[in-house]
Amino acid sequence: MALDRIAGEHSVVFIRSEQLFDLARANSLFYLSFGIACCAIEGLMSAGGPRFDYDRFGIFHRGSPRQTDVMIVAGTVNKKMAPVLRRLYDQMPEPKWVIAMGACASTGGPFREYPNVVLGVDTIVPVDVWVPGCPPRPESMQYAFMQLQDKIRAKTQERLDARDATR
Amino acid sequence: MPATRPADVLHACGIPFEASTEALGDVVRLESARIADALAALQECGFDFLVDLFATDTGERLEVTWHLRAFAEHADLYLKALVDYDGAAPSVWQTYPSALYPEREAAELLGMTFTGHPNPKRLLTTDGTRPLLRKSVLIRTAEEVRRPS
Numbered sequence: 001m002a003l004d005r006i007a008g009e010h011s012v013v014f015i016r017s018e019q020l021f022d023l024a025r026a027n028s029l030f031y032l033s034f035g036i037a038c039c040a041i042e043g044l045m046s047a048g049g050p051r052f053d054y055d056r057f058g059i060f061h062r063g064s065p066r067q068t069d070v071m072i073v074a075g076t077v078n079k080k081m082a083p084v085l086r087r088l089y090d091q092m093p094e095p096k097w098v099i100a101m102g103a104c105a106s107t108g109g110p111f112r113e114y115p116n117v118v119l120g121v122d123t124i125v126p127v128d129v130w131v132p133g134c135p136p137r138p139e140s141m142q143y144a145f146m147q148l149q150d151k152i153r154a155k156t157q158e159r160l161d162a163r164d165a166t167r
Numbered sequence: 168m169p170a171t172r173p174a175d176v177l178h179a180c181g182i183p184f185e186a187s188t189e190a191l192g193d194v195v196r197l198e199s200a201r202i203a204d205a206l207a208a209l210q211e212c213g214f215d216f217l218v219d220l221f222a223t224d225t226g227e228r229l230e231v232t233w234h235l236r237a238f239a240e241h242a243d244l245y246l247k248a249l250v251d252y253d254g255a256a257p258s259v260w261q262t263y264p265s266a267l268y269p270e271r272e273a274a275e276l277l278g279m280t281f282t283g284h285p286n287p288k289r290l291l292t293t294d295g296t297r298p299l300l301r302k303s304v305l306i307r308t309a310e311e312v313r314r315p316s
Contacts, residue, residue: 078292079292079293079296080291080292080293107312107314108312112307112312113306113307113312114299114306114307115297115299115304115306115307116292116296116299119312119314120314
């Protein structure tokens with residue numbers, strides 16, 4: 001966050017702690033390297049590699065759910081995978097967010113007719129951002145992360161407004 | 168064709184069979200009870216690799232296919248046997264250890280058993296899942312996949 005550009009160089013910024021924390025959270029969204037289908041190639045591998053380089057937004061992959069903020073559900077979830085997905089989500093520390101990437105994670109996608117496929121991961125974990133596409137391009141995932149950042153900022157503002165209203 | 172023709176090998180073992188050449192390749196149909204003997208004999212005569220093992224639902228019975236390959240002769244052979252629904256075929260893992268996983272897969276997806284399998288657990292699905300590749304297990308309809316908005 002280029003605070004220097006807003007406040008000038010060597011300046012002091014007064015900020016509420018909630019805003020500071022959420023500023024940090026929004027700009028260091030670590031995602032779980034948990035790819036379950038072809039979407040992972042676009043949304044996790046290509047996105048993390050040098051071409052799209054999400055690291056420049058502070059979006060980086062982590063191997064352990066204990067160190068992550070975001071779970072990208074990248075692929076078809078079948079009934080055997082569902083409890084595993086839920087467990088990984090439960091292992092992530094709060095605050096945490098979920099991005100349902102692609103048609104499969106959103107609705108079951110092209111495999112929705114098969115009785116073993118879960119019709120959307122929102123039946124297992126709460127989803128914050130839905131990304132359409134089959135698979136979505138890494139640019140779509142970039143936009144999804146921007147939406148998520150907006151959502152986090154909006155949540156802070158909501159909370160602050162609510163507290164100010166009670167004063 | 169291999170130096171020893173598969174038909175001759177099976178004749179020598181006294182296994183009744185029916186050979187034909189189909190779009191798939193050289194196909195030998197035989198009783199499921201004799202499949203273990205036939206595969207053991209064919210392995211002796213050069214079919215040293217089990218490429219794949221799969222089953223299909225013909226609508227009346229299940230058809231199990233063993234796909235063998237003889238690398239030295241560059242020959243492929245398909246053995247087919249019919250098995251009843253919920254029936255059993257002998258496991259061939261002692262002849263071809265590569266049959267272990269495909270047997271588990273075929274068993275759970277078609278609802279059959281392979282007798283003598285050392286680890287007859289499910290491979291891909293969870294307990295209670297119906298045999299998904301049977302024709303009687305229908306795919307979801309348009310109404311079923313529609314999500315409440």
